[in-house]
Amino acid sequence: MNILVTGSSGWLGQTLVPKLVREGHKVVGLDPEPGATTSVVGSVVDRALVRRVIRDEGITAMIHAAARHKPHIETHDNSEFVAVNVQGTLNLLEEAVAPGSAVDRFVFTSTTSLMISQQIRDGKAGGAKEAAWIDETMAPLKPRNIYGVTKLAAEELCRLFNHLHRLPVLVLRTSRFFPEEDDMAHAIRQSGENTKANEFLFRRLSVEDAAEAHVVALAKAREIGFDTFIVSAMTPFRREDCRELIADAPAVVSRLFPEYLALYEKRGWTMFDTVDRIYDAGKAARVLGFTCRTGFREVLDTLR
DSSP, rough: EEEEEEETTSSHHHHHHHHHHTTTOEEEEEESSSHHHHHOOTTTTOOOHHHHHHHHTTOOOOEOOOOOOGGGGGSSOOOHHIIIIIHHHHHHHHHHHSSSOOOOOEEEEGGGGOOOOOHHHGGGGGSSOOOOOEOOOOSOOOOOSHHHHHHHHHHHHHHHHHHHHHHHHHEEEEEEEOOSOOOTTOOOOOHHHHHHHHTTTTBBBBBHHHHHHHHHHHHHHHHHHEEEEEOOOSSSOOOOGGGHHHHHHHHHHHHHOTTTHHHHHHTTOOSOOOEEEOOOOOOOIIOOOOSSSSHHHHHHHHHO
Protein backbone atom coordinates (compact mmCIF):
# COMPACT_ATOMS: atom_id res chain seq x y z
CA MET A 1 0.00 0.00 0.00
CA ASN A 2 0.94 3.64 -0.46
CA ILE A 3 0.17 5.02 2.99
CA LEU A 4 -0.11 8.62 4.14
CA VAL A 5 0.72 8.93 7.85
CA THR A 6 -0.09 12.30 9.38
CA GLY A 7 1.64 13.32 12.59
CA SER A 8 4.66 11.37 11.37
CA SER A 9 7.19 13.29 13.48
CA GLY A 10 5.26 12.60 16.68
CA TRP A 11 5.85 9.94 19.29
CA LEU A 12 3.56 7.45 17.53
CA GLY A 13 4.72 8.34 14.03
CA GLN A 14 8.37 7.73 14.89
CA THR A 15 7.51 4.12 15.70
CA LEU A 16 4.71 3.54 13.19
CA VAL A 17 6.37 4.81 10.01
CA PRO A 18 9.46 2.52 10.23
CA LYS A 19 7.20 -0.42 11.10
CA LEU A 20 5.10 0.11 7.97
CA VAL A 21 8.21 0.51 5.84
CA ARG A 22 9.62 -2.76 7.19
CA GLU A 23 6.40 -4.48 6.14
CA GLY A 24 6.97 -3.36 2.56
CA HIS A 25 4.66 -0.37 2.29
CA LYS A 26 5.49 2.95 0.68
CA VAL A 27 4.97 5.53 3.45
CA VAL A 28 4.60 9.28 3.10
CA GLY A 29 4.90 11.09 6.42
CA LEU A 30 3.19 14.47 6.76
CA ASP A 31 3.93 16.71 9.72
CA PRO A 32 4.53 20.43 10.40
CA GLU A 33 7.75 19.46 12.20
CA PRO A 34 10.66 18.05 10.19
CA GLY A 35 11.91 14.64 11.26
CA ALA A 36 13.47 11.41 10.11
CA THR A 37 10.03 9.85 9.58
CA THR A 38 8.54 12.87 7.79
CA SER A 39 8.90 13.31 4.04
CA VAL A 40 6.47 16.22 3.58
CA VAL A 41 6.65 19.15 5.98
CA GLY A 42 3.21 20.73 6.23
CA SER A 43 -0.14 20.68 7.97
CA VAL A 44 -3.38 18.80 7.42
CA VAL A 45 -5.03 22.23 7.64
CA ASP A 46 -3.57 22.96 4.17
CA ARG A 47 -6.11 21.19 1.98
CA ALA A 48 -4.27 21.98 -1.26
CA LEU A 49 -1.19 20.29 0.16
CA VAL A 50 -3.22 17.27 1.26
CA ARG A 51 -4.75 17.01 -2.23
CA ARG A 52 -1.36 17.26 -3.91
CA VAL A 53 0.24 14.60 -1.70
CA ILE A 54 -2.62 12.15 -2.21
CA ARG A 55 -2.53 12.63 -5.97
CA ASP A 56 1.22 12.81 -6.55
CA GLU A 57 2.11 9.92 -4.22
CA GLY A 58 -0.73 7.64 -5.33
CA ILE A 59 -1.97 7.28 -1.76
CA THR A 60 -4.23 4.26 -1.22
CA ALA A 61 -4.56 4.33 2.60
CA MET A 62 -4.41 6.91 5.38
CA ILE A 63 -3.49 6.81 9.04
CA HIS A 64 -4.47 10.12 10.58
CA ALA A 65 -2.52 10.58 13.80
CA ALA A 66 -1.91 14.34 13.59
CA ALA A 67 -3.64 16.42 16.26
CA ARG A 68 -3.42 19.17 18.78
CA HIS A 69 -3.19 17.24 22.02
CA LYS A 70 -4.20 17.87 25.61
CA PRO A 71 -0.87 19.48 26.64
CA HIS A 72 -1.40 22.06 23.88
CA ILE A 73 -4.38 23.47 25.81
CA GLU A 74 -1.90 25.57 27.77
CA THR A 75 -0.16 26.94 24.67
CA HIS A 76 -2.77 27.09 21.87
CA ASP A 77 -6.20 28.68 21.68
CA ASN A 78 -9.43 26.82 20.95
CA SER A 79 -9.49 27.82 17.28
CA GLU A 80 -6.21 25.98 16.72
CA PHE A 81 -7.75 22.78 18.07
CA VAL A 82 -10.74 23.20 15.77
CA ALA A 83 -8.51 23.94 12.78
CA VAL A 84 -6.22 20.94 13.21
CA ASN A 85 -8.45 18.34 14.85
CA VAL A 86 -11.71 19.06 13.03
CA GLN A 87 -10.96 20.92 9.79
CA GLY A 88 -7.78 18.93 9.25
CA THR A 89 -9.68 15.66 9.58
CA LEU A 90 -12.39 16.94 7.23
CA ASN A 91 -9.74 17.90 4.66
CA LEU A 92 -8.30 14.39 4.68
CA LEU A 93 -11.68 12.69 4.48
CA GLU A 94 -12.92 14.88 1.63
CA GLU A 95 -9.78 14.34 -0.38
CA ALA A 96 -9.93 10.61 0.34
CA VAL A 97 -13.32 10.36 -1.39
CA ALA A 98 -12.68 12.97 -4.09
CA PRO A 99 -12.97 11.90 -7.75
CA GLY A 100 -9.77 10.20 -8.87
CA SER A 101 -8.67 9.27 -5.34
CA ALA A 102 -7.41 5.72 -4.86
CA VAL A 103 -7.82 5.77 -1.07
CA ASP A 104 -9.75 2.71 0.09
CA ARG A 105 -9.23 2.78 3.88
CA PHE A 106 -8.75 5.31 6.67
CA VAL A 107 -7.56 4.78 10.25
CA PHE A 108 -8.14 7.60 12.73
CA THR A 109 -6.13 7.94 15.93
CA SER A 110 -8.56 9.12 18.56
CA THR A 111 -8.29 9.15 22.35
CA THR A 112 -9.89 7.64 25.42
CA SER A 113 -9.70 11.14 26.89
CA LEU A 114 -12.94 12.10 25.12
CA MET A 115 -14.76 9.50 27.23
CA ILE A 116 -13.80 11.13 30.53
CA SER A 117 -16.36 13.60 31.84
CA GLN A 118 -15.56 15.99 34.64
CA GLN A 119 -17.54 13.74 36.97
CA ILE A 120 -15.33 10.74 36.16
CA ARG A 121 -12.23 12.93 36.35
CA ASP A 122 -13.15 14.04 39.87
CA GLY A 123 -13.43 10.40 40.93
CA LYS A 124 -13.30 9.70 44.64
CA ALA A 125 -12.82 13.38 45.46
CA GLY A 126 -16.10 14.06 43.69
CA GLY A 127 -17.96 11.45 45.70
CA ALA A 128 -17.77 8.50 43.30
CA LYS A 129 -18.51 5.21 45.05
CA GLU A 130 -16.79 3.05 42.46
CA ALA A 131 -14.39 3.27 39.54
CA ALA A 132 -15.94 3.89 36.12
CA TRP A 133 -15.83 0.86 33.84
CA ILE A 134 -15.33 2.32 30.37
CA ASP A 135 -16.04 0.55 27.09
CA GLU A 136 -17.31 1.58 23.66
CA THR A 137 -20.96 1.47 24.78
CA MET A 138 -20.53 4.45 27.09
CA ALA A 139 -23.06 7.19 26.26
CA PRO A 140 -23.61 10.05 26.23
CA LEU A 141 -20.01 11.20 25.92
CA LYS A 142 -19.25 14.44 27.75
CA PRO A 143 -15.62 15.43 27.05
CA ARG A 144 -14.35 17.96 29.57
CA ASN A 145 -12.02 20.10 27.42
CA ILE A 146 -11.48 21.39 23.88
CA TYR A 147 -9.19 18.48 23.07
CA GLY A 148 -11.88 15.91 23.79
CA VAL A 149 -14.62 17.94 22.11
CA THR A 150 -12.67 18.29 18.86
CA LYS A 151 -11.58 14.65 18.79
CA LEU A 152 -15.19 13.57 19.27
CA ALA A 153 -16.22 15.89 16.43
CA ALA A 154 -13.54 14.32 14.23
CA GLU A 155 -14.85 10.85 15.08
CA GLU A 156 -18.31 11.93 13.96
CA LEU A 157 -16.87 13.14 10.65
CA CYS A 158 -15.31 9.70 10.20
CA ARG A 159 -18.65 8.03 10.87
CA LEU A 160 -20.42 10.39 8.46
CA PHE A 161 -18.00 9.75 5.60
CA ASN A 162 -18.37 6.02 6.05
CA HIS A 163 -22.14 6.45 5.95
CA LEU A 164 -22.21 8.79 2.94
CA HIS A 165 -19.34 7.41 0.89
CA ARG A 166 -18.78 3.88 2.23
CA LEU A 167 -15.18 4.78 2.99
CA PRO A 168 -13.86 2.08 5.37
CA VAL A 169 -12.86 3.87 8.58
CA LEU A 170 -11.65 2.48 11.88
CA VAL A 171 -11.38 4.74 14.92
CA LEU A 172 -8.79 3.83 17.55
CA ARG A 173 -9.33 5.42 20.95
CA THR A 174 -5.87 4.98 22.35
CA SER A 175 -5.10 5.35 26.03
CA ARG A 176 -1.79 6.81 27.20
CA PHE A 177 1.38 5.88 25.40
CA PHE A 178 3.25 9.20 25.43
CA PRO A 179 6.41 9.48 27.54
CA GLU A 180 5.39 12.61 29.45
CA GLU A 181 3.43 12.62 32.68
CA ASP A 182 0.10 14.34 32.32
CA ASP A 183 -2.49 13.71 35.00
CA MET A 184 -1.14 14.93 38.33
CA ALA A 185 -4.14 13.49 40.12
CA HIS A 186 -2.52 10.09 39.65
CA ALA A 187 1.16 10.93 39.22
CA ILE A 188 3.66 9.50 41.67
CA ARG A 189 5.86 12.41 42.64
CA GLN A 190 9.05 10.41 43.07
CA SER A 191 9.06 8.56 39.76
CA GLY A 192 7.50 8.97 36.34
CA GLU A 193 8.31 5.32 35.65
CA ASN A 194 6.35 4.35 38.76
CA THR A 195 3.35 6.29 37.48
CA LYS A 196 3.50 4.64 34.06
CA ALA A 197 3.89 1.17 35.55
CA ASN A 198 0.75 1.67 37.64
CA GLU A 199 -1.18 2.95 34.62
CA PHE A 200 -0.64 -0.31 32.73
CA LEU A 201 -3.29 -1.72 35.06
CA PHE A 202 -6.06 0.43 33.64
CA ARG A 203 -5.12 3.20 31.16
CA ARG A 204 -1.80 2.79 29.33
CA LEU A 205 -0.14 0.92 26.50
CA SER A 206 3.33 0.97 25.00
CA VAL A 207 4.01 3.03 21.88
CA GLU A 208 5.04 -0.22 20.17
CA ASP A 209 1.60 -1.69 20.89
CA ALA A 210 -0.06 1.53 19.73
CA ALA A 211 1.79 1.28 16.41
CA GLU A 212 0.90 -2.39 16.01
CA ALA A 213 -2.79 -1.62 16.62
CA HIS A 214 -2.73 0.81 13.70
CA VAL A 215 -1.11 -1.78 11.44
CA VAL A 216 -3.78 -4.33 12.34
CA ALA A 217 -6.55 -1.75 11.86
CA LEU A 218 -5.22 -0.85 8.43
CA ALA A 219 -5.36 -4.50 7.40
CA LYS A 220 -8.89 -5.03 8.79
CA ALA A 221 -10.52 -1.74 7.77
CA ARG A 222 -12.10 -2.90 4.52
CA GLU A 223 -13.40 -6.08 6.14
CA ILE A 224 -14.97 -4.28 9.11
CA GLY A 225 -16.17 -1.14 7.32
CA PHE A 226 -16.60 1.14 10.31
CA ASP A 227 -16.08 0.69 14.02
CA THR A 228 -14.58 2.27 17.10
CA PHE A 229 -12.15 0.53 19.44
CA ILE A 230 -10.55 1.30 22.78
CA VAL A 231 -6.87 0.42 22.48
CA SER A 232 -5.16 -0.12 25.82
CA ALA A 233 -3.33 -2.83 27.73
CA MET A 234 -5.81 -5.48 28.85
CA THR A 235 -6.84 -4.75 32.40
CA PRO A 236 -6.59 -7.53 34.98
CA PHE A 237 -9.52 -5.97 36.85
CA ARG A 238 -13.15 -7.06 36.65
CA ARG A 239 -16.29 -4.99 36.98
CA GLU A 240 -16.76 -6.53 40.42
CA ASP A 241 -13.55 -4.80 41.54
CA CYS A 242 -14.76 -1.27 40.81
CA ARG A 243 -16.07 -0.42 44.26
CA GLU A 244 -12.93 -1.61 46.02
CA LEU A 245 -10.64 0.02 43.43
CA ILE A 246 -11.84 3.49 44.26
CA ALA A 247 -11.64 2.83 47.99
CA ASP A 248 -8.41 0.82 48.23
CA ALA A 249 -6.66 0.09 44.94
CA PRO A 250 -3.50 -1.42 46.51
CA ALA A 251 -5.59 -4.15 48.15
CA VAL A 252 -7.01 -5.21 44.77
CA VAL A 253 -3.60 -5.17 43.10
CA SER A 254 -2.10 -7.21 45.97
CA ARG A 255 -4.79 -9.84 45.58
CA LEU A 256 -4.17 -10.16 41.85
CA PHE A 257 -0.37 -9.76 41.93
CA PRO A 258 0.90 -10.80 45.39
CA GLU A 259 4.50 -10.33 44.28
CA TYR A 260 4.12 -6.70 43.18
CA LEU A 261 4.62 -5.13 46.61
CA ALA A 262 8.11 -6.59 47.16
CA LEU A 263 9.17 -5.61 43.66
CA TYR A 264 7.88 -2.08 44.22
CA GLU A 265 9.44 -1.73 47.67
CA LYS A 266 12.89 -2.50 46.29
CA ARG A 267 12.59 0.63 44.16
CA GLY A 268 10.73 2.79 46.63
CA TRP A 269 7.65 2.67 44.41
CA THR A 270 4.03 2.89 45.51
CA MET A 271 0.63 2.04 44.05
CA PHE A 272 -2.09 4.62 43.48
CA ASP A 273 -4.42 4.83 46.49
CA THR A 274 -7.44 4.93 44.21
CA VAL A 275 -8.28 4.05 40.60
CA ASP A 276 -11.11 6.14 39.13
CA ARG A 277 -11.56 4.50 35.72
CA ILE A 278 -10.76 1.27 33.86
CA TYR A 279 -10.53 1.06 30.09
CA ASP A 280 -11.88 -2.22 28.76
CA ALA A 281 -10.03 -3.20 25.56
CA GLY A 282 -11.99 -6.42 25.14
CA LYS A 283 -13.76 -5.33 21.95
CA ALA A 284 -10.45 -4.74 20.15
CA ALA A 285 -9.45 -8.28 21.06
CA ARG A 286 -12.75 -9.81 19.95
CA VAL A 287 -13.50 -7.84 16.78
CA LEU A 288 -10.21 -6.36 15.62
CA GLY A 289 -8.13 -9.31 16.72
CA PHE A 290 -5.63 -7.09 18.52
CA THR A 291 -4.30 -7.43 22.07
CA CYS A 292 -1.43 -5.43 23.56
CA ARG A 293 1.70 -7.45 24.20
CA THR A 294 2.71 -5.36 27.21
CA GLY A 295 0.55 -5.17 30.33
CA PHE A 296 1.12 -4.95 34.07
CA ARG A 297 2.28 -8.58 34.24
CA GLU A 298 5.02 -7.85 31.70
CA VAL A 299 5.97 -4.71 33.61
CA LEU A 300 6.49 -6.80 36.76
CA ASP A 301 8.52 -9.32 34.76
CA THR A 302 10.92 -6.56 33.72
CA LEU A 303 11.25 -5.37 37.34
CA ARG A 304 12.48 -8.82 38.32
